[in-house]
Amino acid sequence: MKVLVPVKRVVDANVKVRIKPDGSGIDLTNVKMAVNPFCEIAIEEAVRLQEAGVATEVIAVSVGGSNCQEQLRTCLALGADRAILVQTETEAQPLAVAKILKAVYDREQPGIVIFGKQSIDGDNGQTGQMFAALTGLPQGTFASNLSVTDGKAEVVREVDGGLQTVMLSLPAVVTTDLRLNEPRYASLPNIMKARRKPLDVTTPEELGVDATPRFEVLSVEPPPGRSAGIKVESVEELVDKLRNEAKVIE
Amino acid sequence: MSVLVVAEHDNSVLRPVTLNVLAAAGEIGGDVDVLVAGHDCGDVARSAAAVGGVSRVLCADAPAYAHQLAENMAPLIVEVGADYEHILAAHTTTGKNFLPRVAALLDVAMISDIIGVDSPDTFKRPIYAGNGIATVKSNDAKKVVSVRGTGFDPVPDGGGSASVEAAGSEHDAGISDFVRDELAKSERPELTAARVVISGGRGMQSGDNFKLLEGVADKLGAAVGASRAAVDAGFVPNDMQVGQTGKIVAPELYVAVGISGAIQHLAGMKDSKVIVAINKDEEAPIFQVADYGLVADLFAAVPELEDAL
Numbered sequence: 001m002k003v004l005v006p007v008k009r010v011v012d013a014n015v016k017v018r019i020k021p022d023g024s025g026i027d028l029t030n031v032k033m034a035v036n037p038f039c040e041i042a043i044e045e046a047v048r049l050q051e052a053g054v055a056t057e058v059i060a061v062s063v064g065g066s067n068c069q070e071q072l073r074t075c076l077a078l079g080a081d082r083a084i085l086v087q088t089e090t091e092a093q094p095l096a097v098a099k100i101l102k103a104v105y106d107r108e109q110p111g112i113v114i115f116g117k118q119s120i121d122g123d124n125g126q127t128g129q130m131f132a133a134l135t136g137l138p139q140g141t142f143a144s145n146l147s148v149t150d151g152k153a154e155v156v157r158e159v160d161g162g163l164q165t166v167m168l169s170l171p172a173v174v175t176t177d178l179r180l181n182e183p184r185y186a187s188l189p190n191i192m193k194a195r196r197k198p199l200d201v202t203t204p205e206e207l208g209v210d211a212t213p214r215f216e217v218l219s220v221e222p223p224p225g226r227s228a229g230i231k232v233e234s235v236e237e238l239v240d241k242l243r244n245e246a247k248v249i250e
Numbered sequence: 251m252s253v254l255v256v257a258e259h260d261n262s263v264l265r266p267v268t269l270n271v272l273a274a275a276g277e278i279g280g281d282v283d284v285l286v287a288g289h290d291c292g293d294v295a296r297s298a299a300a301v302g303g304v305s306r307v308l309c310a311d312a313p314a315y316a317h318q319l320a321e322n323m324a325p326l327i328v329e330v331g332a333d334y335e336h337i338l339a340a341h342t343t344t345g346k347n348f349l350p351r352v353a354a355l356l357d358v359a360m361i362s363d364i365i366g367v368d369s370p371d372t373f374k375r376p377i378y379a380g381n382g383i384a385t386v387k388s389n390d391a392k393k394v395v396s397v398r399g400t401g402f403d404p405v406p407d408g409g410g411s412a413s414v415e416a417a418g419s420e421h422d423a424g425i426s427d428f429v430r431d432e433l434a435k436s437e438r439p440e441l442t443a444a445r446v447v448i449s450g451g452r453g454m455q456s457g458d459n460f461k462l463l464e465g466v467a468d469k470l471g472a473a474v475g476a477s478r479a480a481v482d483a484g485f486v487p488n489d490m491q492v493g494q495t496g497k498i499v500a501p502e503l504y505v506a507v508g509i510s511g512a513i514q515h516l517a518g519m520k521d522s523k524v525i526v527a528i529n530k531d532e533e534a535p536i537f538q539v540a541d542y543g544l545v546a547d548l549f550a551a552v553p554e555l556e557d558a559l
């Protein structure tokens with residue numbers, strides 16, 4: 001069984017982003033980029049399925065500019081067997097990404113597709129579920145545990161009230177939450193090996209997908225500012241301030 | 251113009267976040283109908299009908315909807331939502347699960363996690379962990395939107411007398427099954443609805459030490475939350491995580507104890523009205539957003555705080 005893992009190139013989670021002065025978007029010049037953390041967890045899970053003998057091949061796929069090759073190489077170094085870049089210089093929105101991935105799915109016929117639950121730039125949290133709808137597959141979102149046996153996937157989901165377990169028939173879609181696993185680091189030999197692993201490049205047009213944007217971002221503004229308040233010297237002073245100044249406790 | 255709001259509930263109680271979603275629906279304008287999809291969920295439908303401003307409650311009561319599995323919910327919402335221009339749900343783990351699936355079946359984009367309505371097709375939503383607020387215009391005929399509860403003041407619960415009608419057929423995709431829930435039981439107010447939240451981080455050192463926070467929470471009627479580090483370390487369960495990828499809270503008072511203030515944590519709490527930070531490191535970034543900062547060892551300060559309240 002093949003496992004397909006869609007990965008997104010995003011700003012590194014540790015970067016404090018700046019908004020362009022003209023409000024047209026986020027300034028990404030000379031900013032450190034990385035594999036979306038949830039996608040790294042997805043790759044790790046796929047590699048573990050392979051190590052456990054459940055998966056036969058792990059394929060990483062990314063939709064984006066040619067520089068996404070860097071992130072795909074990282075995935076190859078982390079244990080993916082091969083990679084596919086669907087190259088487009090206009091930013092593909094979640095629905096378009098889901099359609100593109102469906103075309104890849106139709107070609108590759110994987111048994112499981114593991115997404116991240118959310119990309120940390122757009123914070124959409126949509127693509128996995130949209131892909132599941134387009135392919136008619138069941139979905140186990142926000143997974144903190146995945147076990148695959150007898151043609152089924154049991155997924156433990158992190159939900160608002162606690163945990164929920166669902167059983168899905170295969171093929172299935174899983175989206176990762178933070179506690180699914182702890183991704184490994186790529187070793188130097190594996191980074192070297194990754195350079196020789198196959199990385200195919202295609203385009204939305206070749207896959208026959210219309211990736212036209214459906215919504216426009218009119219502007220991006222900074223959030224309402226919040227400035228540091230004061231330091232209090234003691235618990236007594238804190239309680240006094242909360243009671244008599246902020247008036248948030250009785 | 252009309253809006254369909256998918257109710258958030260557990261088959262017996264209408265969850266308060268639905269009232270925040272209804273507020274967003276009210277800002278969009280037009281008739282607002284509510285879909286209650288569940289099993290043996292008549293009480294929920296009646297509660298929804300009693301909310302002011304609701305025109306009609308559509309109730310899809312069938313075993314296939316008992317656990318609101320996305321595979322079954324999505325075709326139902328597509329069916330029931332056929333004549334609506336807007337379909338809204340809360341940006342909770344339930345809404346996030348089925349709504350993108352609905353959007354894809356309708357071949358429209360989804361606008362996630364809105365905190366403002368500029369016009370019926372233009373919305374405000376946070377991106378990059380709340381470091382930017384994007385104004386987004388949908389060009390699709392139908393708008394599928396998830397709503398951040400803390401972005402909208404709830405509509406008053408009551409004063410309505412909408413009709414309740416059965417709606418929708420039973421869609422059972424037969425590809426997924428509910429196995430079990432392990433839901434945290436707590437006497438405390440729900441995190442996202444609490445007036446006061448006190449959260450602990452890695453500085454708490456153990457799950458046992460969270461008892462210190464509970465002592466304070468008892469006195470303030472507060473909910474208890476946590477940073478990701480505290481959840482990852484196994485101190486407390488996942489449903490307590492506040493942040494970009496956990497719960498978003500905006501209480502009157504947020505008390506961060508032994509939490510450094512990483513951007514991902516701030517994303518979940520920086521809209522709180524008053525923020526207090528207790529941390530032994532005076533350089534901790536949490537102090538940059540705290541209205542009142544106390545540089546102290548939490549193991550001394552928290553018991554003292556409990557006594558002082």
Ligand SMILES: Cc1cc2nc3c(=O)[nH]c(=O)nc-3n(C[C@H](O)[C@H](O)[C@H](O)COP(=O)(O)OP(=O)(O)OC[C@H]3O[C@@H](n4cnc5c(N)ncnc54)[C@H](O)[C@@H]3O)c2cc1C
Nearest residue numbers: 451452453477478479493494495496508509510515530548
């Ligand atoms: C993709 C992604 C998503 C994430 N999502 C979230 C999220 O949703 N929520 C979240 O919280 N984090 C999230 N994180 C993690 C985040 O980046 C931080 O790692 C995390 O918030 C740190 O938790 P912390 O402040 O408890 O721990 P630390 O950063 O280790 O801070 C512990 C603090 O405790 C203080 N301390 C220690 N002992 C004491 C004492 N005795 N008395 C007083 N103070 C003490 C220390 O000075 C320190 O400031 C995410 C990260 C990534 C990459």
Ligand SMILES: Nc1ncnc2c1ncn2[C@@H]1O[C@H](COP(=O)(O)O)[C@@H](O)[C@H]1O
Nearest residue numbers: 006007063115116118119124125126127
């Ligand atoms: N451009 C992309 N290329 C590949 N995978 C993507 C892309 N965008 C989103 N995804 C996948 O969808 C998940 C959720 O993204 P989003 O819906 O944008 O929050 C990510 O973690 C990826 O697994």
